[in-house]
Amino acid sequence: MAVAVAALALAPSAHAAPRATFVKDILPGKRDGVYTNVASGSVGRTLFFGALNARYRTELWKSDGTSAGTRLVKDIAPGGMTELGGRLLFGTFGTLWASDGTARGTRIVKTIYPPAGVFCCGSFAKLGGEAFFTAGGAGPTGAELWRTDGTGAGTRLVKDIYPGSEGSWPAEITTLGDKLLFRATDAERGYELWRSDGTAAGTRIVKDIWPGQGGSTPFSLTKVDGRLLFTASDPTHGWGLWRSDGTAAGTELIAPCDCLSFASVGRTFLFENWDSSHGSELWTSDGTENGTHLVKDIYPGRGSSRPSSLTNIDGTTLFSAYDPIHGRELWRSDGTQAGTAIVTDIRPGVADSSPKRFETLGGRLLFSARGEAGRRRLWWSDGTASGTQLVEGMHPRAPLPIADVAGKLYFSAADRKHGRELWKVVP
Numbered sequence: 165m166a167v168a169v170a171a172l173a174l175a176p177s178a179h180a181a182p183r184a185t186f187v188k189d190i191l192p193g194k195r196d197g198v199y200t201n202v203a204s205g206s207v208g209r210t211l212f213f214g215a216l217n218a219r220y221r222t223e224l225w226k227s228d229g230t231s232a233g234t235r236l237v238k239d240i241a242p243g244g245m246t247e248l249g250g251r252l253l254f255g256t257f258g259t260l261w262a263s264d265g266t267a268r269g270t271r272i273v274k275t276i277y278p279p280a281g282v283f284c285c286g287s288f289a290k291l292g293g294e295a296f297f298t299a300g301g302a303g304p305t306g307a308e309l310w311r312t313d314g315t316g317a318g319t320r321l322v323k324d325i326y327p328g329s330e331g332s333w334p335a336e337i338t339t340l341g342d343k344l345l346f347r348a349t350d351a352e353r354g355y356e357l358w359r360s361d362g363t364a365a366g367t368r369i370v371k372d373i374w375p376g377q378g379g380s381t382p383f384s385l386t387k388v389d390g391r392l393l394f395t396a397s398d399p400t401h402g403w404g405l406w407r408s409d410g411t412a413a414g415t416e417l418i419a420p421c422d423c424l425s426f427a428s429v430g431r432t433f434l435f436e437n438w439d440s441s442h443g444s445e446l447w448t449s450d451g452t453e454n455g456t457h458l459v460k461d462i463y464p465g466r467g468s469s470r471p472s473s474l475t476n477i478d479g480t481t482l483f484s485a486y487d488p489i490h491g492r493e494l495w496r497s498d499g500t501q502a503g504t505a506i507v508t509d510i511r512p513g514v515a516d517s518s519p520k521r522f523e524t525l526g527g528r529l530l531f532s533a534r535g536e537a538g539r540r541r542l543w544w545s546d547g548t549a550s551g552t553q554l555v556e557g558m559h560p561r562a563p564l565p566i567a568d569v570a571g572k573l574y575f576s577a578a579d580r581k582h583g584r585e586l587w588k589v590v591p
Contacts, residue, residue, distance in 0.1 A: 180591075181553050182525070182528075182555055182556065182590060182591045183555065183589065183590060184542055184555045184556070184558060184560060184587055185588050185589075186560075186587055187227060187230070187574075187585070187586040187587055187588050188227070188231045188234040188585065188586050189582050189585055190215045190234070190585055191216055191217070191218065191585070193583065194578075194581075194582065195216075195583045196216065196578070196583040197215050197216050197583060197586070198215050198216070198576040198584055199216060200564050200584070202215070202576060203243055204245060204566045204567040205252055205254065205567070206569040207247045207251065207252050207265070208570070209570040210226050211566070211572075212224065212245055212254075212263070212265075213225055213226075213567070213586075214242050215586075223238070223241070224236070224237040224238050224239075224240050224241075224254070224263070224270065225237060227574070227586060234586065237265060237267060237270055238263070238270040240256055240261070241256050241257075242254045242256055242261075243256055243284065243285060244285050244286045244287065244288055244297065245288070246289075246290065246295050246297075248313075249293075251263060251314065252264075252265070253288070253295055253314065254285070255285025255286070258276050258277050258284050258299075259272055259274070259284060260272070260273040260274050260275075260276060260284055260285055260297075260299070260312060260319060262314055272316075273314065273316055274312070274316040276310070276319075277299075277300065277304070284297075284299035284300075285297040285298065286298045287334060287336060287337045287346070289337040289338060289339050289346075291339050291343070291344055291362060292342075292362065294312060294318075294362065295311070295314075296309060296337055296344055296360070296362070297310055297311075298310070298333065298334045298337070300331055306329045306332070306333075307331035307332070307334070308321055308324055308326075308331060308332055308334065309322040309332075309334045309346070309348075309360060309367065310322060311362055322360060323360070323364040323367040325358070325367065326348075326349060326351060330351070332348040332349050332358075333348065333349060334346045334347065334358070335347045336382075336383065336384075338385045338386075338392060339387075340390075340391070340392055341390075341410070342361065343359050343360065343410050344359065345357060345370065345408065345410055346358055346359075346360070347382045347383065347385065352376075353369065353376070354374070354377050354380075354381075355380070356369055356370070356373060356380055356382065357369070357371060357373065357380070357394070357408060358370060370410060370411070370412060371408070371412045373398050375399075381396060381397060382395070382406070383395055383396075384423075384424070384425070384426075388407075388428045388433070389428060391408060391414075392407060392408045392409075392410070393405065393406070393407050393418075393426060393433065394407075394408070395426075398417070401417060402420060403420070403422050403423070404417050404419060404420040404421055404423070405417070405419050405421050406418060407451070418433065418449050419449045419456040421435055421436065421437035421438070421447065422437065422444070423435040423437065425471075425472050425473055425483075427474035427475060427476045429448075429480075429481060429497075429498065430479075431450060432449060432450045432455070433448065433449050433450075434446060434459065434481050435449070436471045436472065437458075439458075442458060442465070443463060443466045443467050443469075444468035444470050444471075445458055445459070445460070445461055445462060445463070445468065445469055446458070446459040446460055446462065446483075446485070446497060447459060459497060459499060460501045462485050462486075462495070463486060463487050469485040469486050469487060470485065470486055471484070472485075472520075473519070473520060473521075475522045475524065475529060477547055478527055478547075480496050480497070480498055480547050481498075482494060482495070482547055483495050483496075483497070484518070484519045484520060488514070489514070490509045490513075490514070491511065491513070491515050491517070492516040492517065493506055493507070493508070493510055493516070493519065494506070494507045494508065494510065494519045494531070494533070494545060494552065495507060496547050507545060507547060507548065508549040508552045510534070510543065511534055511535060511536055516534065517533040518533065519533045519543070520532055521563070521564060521565055523565045523568065525568055525589065525591065526571065526591040528544050528546050528551075529544065529546075530542065530543070530565070530573055531543055531544075531545070532562070532564075535554070539559075539561065540561065540562050541559045541563075542555040542559070542560065542563045542577075542589070543555065560577030560578060560579045560587055561577060561578050562577060562584075563577040563587070564576050564577065566586075572589065573588065574586060575587050575588070575589070
């Protein structure tokens with residue numbers, strides 16, 4: 165391990181440090197204007213997001229990254245957002261809206277179900293020039309899959325998967341080629357993997373992984389190398405890493421594991437897995453039994469390093485892991501034992517820097533971590549020790565990513581003068 169760490173420390177950084185810049189004090193003073201679970205979306209180079217007014221009601225705002233260009237669009241509480249045809253689509257309670265970024269141009273597309281208070285809209289995905297989303301809630305069909313071309317007439321229910329008011333609650337809708345894959349439930353099977361081509365006839369279950377009403381509960385649906393990776397459970401193996409091409413025959417278990425995060429390295433996958441000899445450690449798989457094995461026992465013996473937040477940066481996986489010498493720090497791996505090592509001990513000694521909230525920007529990793537003083541700040545890394553640094557400029561507290569728009573990472577954070585407000589990082 166010492167040799168690998170030394171090599172990383174000597175590797176030069178390929179990038180200049182990015183800079184954090186305060187954008188706007190939306191709710192002046194130390195009150196929070198941009199809260200932590202803010203809804204966001206983008207159209208072109210413009211960020212759209214939810215912010216609070218003096219009455220602590222949510223409103224739709226937009227920003228071009230400047231204080232003057234950050235302003236209120238309309239006093240309306242936005243939910244999930246997506247771009248379609250150069251306009252912003254978003255939901256608010258039971259209604260689908262569209263906006264061109266002006267108050268006059270922010271209008272109702274369709275009221276999904278009256279009265280207001282019915283859920284709309286979440287888990288947007290695009291296919292064939294249309295947007296697909298979940299809506300319904302307490303309506304007569306419950307929460308189901310809908311589609312829209314951005315017009316009222318072109319907004320309609322795709323299929324009532326769970327007939328009646330219960331709702332199938334489609335989630336993590338992901339575009340894969342000419343189809344959508346998502347998690348949904350019905351009365352006979354519980355939560356399983358479903359697919360849709362946008363028609364009622366073409367909306368059906370992919371595979372009943374846990375037969376009967378048990379439900380395999382697929383989650384962390386991620387598109388990798390032309391297929392879908394996800395975690396699910398079956399009665400034989402328990403939790404495991406699965407992949408699917410959208411067909412029953414092409415939906416198969418890669419490896420049993422308690423995988424909360426995973427990343428691709430070429431045509432192989434890195435993931436967290438537990439066994440009785442090593443605890444919870446970093447594993448790799450090429451989709452075969454012989455090609456599935458431990459990468460490295462980071463916390464030797466039965467201790468667990470619990471690798472998490474696995475993120476691919478230019479073919480190298482960066483992640484958070486624990487060992488008894490350094491605590492929880494930033495690590496990297498190329499999928500081999502020799503190529504798996506700590507990047508740098510951000511908070512020296514056994515104290516944890518606890519890297520989390522990983523985001524990518526310009527071939528680098530942006531993340532939140534605790535430095536020597538124990539305060540959580542914004543850091544960046546290119547996967548080398550010399551290239552892992554505090555983001556320049558002011559150091560806001562507890563940064564939380566919002567969106568990456570046109571090469572700028574927007575986030576909410578607080579400092580000594582302001583509550584939680586809008587910030588940006590530019591490479």
